[in-house]
Amino acid sequence: MAILVIAEHDNQSLKAATLNTVGAAAQLGGEVHVLVAGAGCGAVGEAATKIAGVAKVLVCDAPHYEAQGAENVAELVKGLAGGYSHILAAATPAGKNMAPRVAALLDVAQISEIVAVEAPDTFVRPIYAGNALATVKSADAVKVITVRTTAFEAAGEGGAAAVESVPAAADLGLSALVSRELVKSERPELGAAKVIVAGGRGLGSAENFHGLLEPLADKLGAAIGASRAAVDAGYCPNDYQVGQTGKVVAPQLYIAVGVSGAIQHLAGMKDSKVIVAINKDPDAPIFQVADYGLVGDLFQVVPELTAAIG
Amino acid sequence: MKILVPVKRVVDYNVKVRVKADGSGVDIANVKMSMNPFDEIGVEEAVRLKEAGVATEVVAVSCGLAASQETLRAAMAMGADRGILVETDAELQPLAVAKLLKAVCDKEQPQLVICGKQAIDDDANQTGQMLAALAGWPQATFASKVSIADGKASVMREIDGGVETLSVTLPAVVTTDLRLNEPRYATLPNIMKAKKKPLETVKPADLGVDVAPRLATLKVSEPAQRKAGEMVADVAQLVDKLKNVAKVI
Numbered sequence: 001m002a003i004l005v006i007a008e009h010d011n012q013s014l015k016a017a018t019l020n021t022v023g024a025a026a027q028l029g030g031e032v033h034v035l036v037a038g039a040g041c042g043a044v045g046e047a048a049t050k051i052a053g054v055a056k057v058l059v060c061d062a063p064h065y066e067a068q069g070a071e072n073v074a075e076l077v078k079g080l081a082g083g084y085s086h087i088l089a090a091a092t093p094a095g096k097n098m099a100p101r102v103a104a105l106l107d108v109a110q111i112s113e114i115v116a117v118e119a120p121d122t123f124v125r126p127i128y129a130g131n132a133l134a135t136v137k138s139a140d141a142v143k144v145i146t147v148r149t150t151a152f153e154a155a156g157e158g159g160a161a162a163v164e165s166v167p168a169a170a171d172l173g174l175s176a177l178v179s180r181e182l183v184k185s186e187r188p189e190l191g192a193a194k195v196i197v198a199g200g201r202g203l204g205s206a207e208n209f210h211g212l213l214e215p216l217a218d219k220l221g222a223a224i225g226a227s228r229a230a231v232d233a234g235y236c237p238n239d240y241q242v243g244q245t246g247k248v249v250a251p252q253l254y255i256a257v258g259v260s261g262a263i264q265h266l267a268g269m270k271d272s273k274v275i276v277a278i279n280k281d282p283d284a285p286i287f288q289v290a291d292y293g294l295v296g297d298l299f300q301v302v303p304e305l306t307a308a309i310g
Numbered sequence: 311m312k313i314l315v316p317v318k319r320v321v322d323y324n325v326k327v328r329v330k331a332d333g334s335g336v337d338i339a340n341v342k343m344s345m346n347p348f349d350e351i352g353v354e355e356a357v358r359l360k361e362a363g364v365a366t367e368v369v370a371v372s373c374g375l376a377a378s379q380e381t382l383r384a385a386m387a388m389g390a391d392r393g394i395l396v397e398t399d400a401e402l403q404p405l406a407v408a409k410l411l412k413a414v415c416d417k418e419q420p421q422l423v424i425c426g427k428q429a430i431d432d433d434a435n436q437t438g439q440m441l442a443a444l445a446g447w448p449q450a451t452f453a454s455k456v457s458i459a460d461g462k463a464s465v466m467r468e469i470d471g472g473v474e475t476l477s478v479t480l481p482a483v484v485t486t487d488l489r490l491n492e493p494r495y496a497t498l499p500n501i502m503k504a505k506k507k508p509l510e511t512v513k514p515a516d517l518g519v520d521v522a523p524r525l526a527t528l529k530v531s532e533p534a535q536r537k538a539g540e541m542v543a544d545v546a547q548l549v550d551k552l553k554n555v556a557k558v559i
């Protein structure tokens with residue numbers, strides 16, 4: 001049977017997370033279809049046809065999918081589910097919001113945030129903030145899964161899938177989008193960045209957070225991340241948070257500045273290729289996972305580092 | 311308006327769990343257990359809505375072992391009016407918990423259910439969404455602000471890249487994110503008072519719910535540990551390592 005990947009998009013462009021989800025789907029064995037549900041989302045459907053390994057793109061274009069509320073999208077997916085062995089979404093806030101709803105409507109379990117496919121019914125997923133990995137086997141007819149994007153290669157380009165338009169399900173009228181405020185940034189997305197500079201409570205203020213980290217991030221072409229403490233203290237927006245309950249990242253280089261390294265933070269970044277920690281406390285737990293540790297005052301070290309990078 | 315708050319008993323967030331040598335699970339014998347931190351936020355929010363005169367009653371519900379009574383008492387010490395324990399020794403997965411909660415909702419008829427966004431043991435992040443699906447209610451997950459007016463809830467929620475505000479009809483399910491509020495500490499007098507609040511116990515069978523797990527855990531293993539790195543003396547050495555050894559800049 002075929003596999004359905006629910007695309008993540010903003011009605012204009014496809015989010016990179018979808019490519020990793022297709023990457024995971026490709027390991028399951030079966031034709032991969034992508035569902036684009038939105039309003040005025042034709043360009044997204046077009047983009048999805050070009051993903052390598054995708055056989056068909058289902059486009060459902062209707063005004064009540066504009067905000068992609070979980071209620072209406074899950075209802076639509078429930079109607080389509082009959083033909084599929086697996087339904088996949090990225091383990092992003094959008095995917096985590098919608099996929100469990102789909103699973104419950106189908107009376108099946110949902111398998112959260114898989115990091116490996118062992119067999120079409122057997123998956124590996126982290127539990128306890130990544131301190132353990134569980135291998136789970138599903139007995140359900142349809143497997144509804146969210147995919148940790150950093151654990152799967154993004155599917156490439158070169159596909160030539162057919163587009164099929166599918167009729168909308170009813171508008172349930174349960175939820176209305178009042179407003180959406182997105183933080184605009186010229187920087188790479190945290191989830192896709194090759195280099196991340198992350199700041200913690202040690203930065204001391206929003207001024208320091210931006211004043212010290214931005215010049216360094218600029219030089220490295222890096223995204224900026226943060227600990228929960230930094231977010232809570234108002235140094236930066238919430239979607240900078242890296243960790244168990246924030247974003248999970250795995251860049252080539254992660255530079256943690258004034259971050260102590262609580263297990264909840266480590267859960268989000270310990271799969272980075274190279275980790276650098278800058279902290280004035282030689283006993284900070286972050287040093288236990290760092291490839292290169294520098295004990296020092298960040299107010300001195302960070303400007304020096306920024307200057308030293310050509 | 312009645313608010314139902316599901317609270318789960320989990321390993322305390324400060325405990326770093328160990329995987330059992332035989333790969334059958336994690337060792338939770340003799341470790342500190344606490345209310346799931348996101349559920350404390352849920353209780354706090356419900357109690358604040360009651361203090362503001364929006365809610366009339368706050369009911370805490372926990373599903374699991376008899377020891378979950380402690381978790382319900384903790385919720386009552388924070389201000390919940392009463393507790394319901396759905397007692398079972400069986401392993402409960404999110405779909406089963408959602409079905410149990412749906413059955414409790416059928417009886418209690420709350421206008422609002424405030425779940426945590428995720429239990430920090432299974433890290434599933436599913437139960438609230440599943441309950442909303444089963445009940446046919448709207449869901450407002452990852453909430454950082456909740457207000458109730460005119461039979462609707464207005465919920466600011468955290469999404470990729472920022473925040474959005476939804477207006478959902480009631481009854482509804484909200485799940486809490488960390489920034490919704492700062493939960494209070496229970497005072498000693500309130501802990502004493504909580505001991506006298508009503509706590510009802512029911513069994514899954516009384517609710518007519520089949521809780522059989524859908525996922526079998528084949529094994530639990532230790533994740534790959536990172537190799538201990540090295541300390542560098544200064545910025546010059548760090549830059550040299552990053553350029554010439556790690557080759558990442």
Ligand SMILES: Cc1cc2nc3c(=O)[nH]c(=O)nc-3n(C[C@H](O)[C@H](O)[C@H](O)COP(=O)(O)OP(=O)(O)OC[C@H]3O[C@@H](n4cnc5c(N)ncnc54)[C@H](O)[C@@H]3O)c2cc1C
Binds near residue numbers: 258281
């Ligand atoms: C349910 C739950 C979920 C959570 N989820 C997350 C999550 O997803 N992500 C997350 O990050 N946290 C999360 N947390 C919070 C986590 O437990 C820690 O509280 C948090 O990560 C600490 O942030 P921090 O390292 O910035 O702050 P702190 O622990 O206060 O550390 C600050 C560090 O800065 C250093 N420092 C201070 N001044 C300087 C200086 N001048 N120069 C150099 N170093 C300096 C200090 O030595 C210290 O190590 C969660 C907690 C709970 C309960």
Ligand SMILES: Nc1ncnc2c1ncn2[C@@H]1O[C@H](COP(=O)(O)O)[C@@H](O)[C@H]1O
Binds near residue numbers: 316319374427
């Ligand atoms: N056994 C349980 N008893 C009561 N509430 C639960 C239970 N399991 C999950 N929940 C609720 O559902 C939320 C999300 O849990 P989960 O889907 O397991 O991550 C928790 O924060 C609780 O509010």
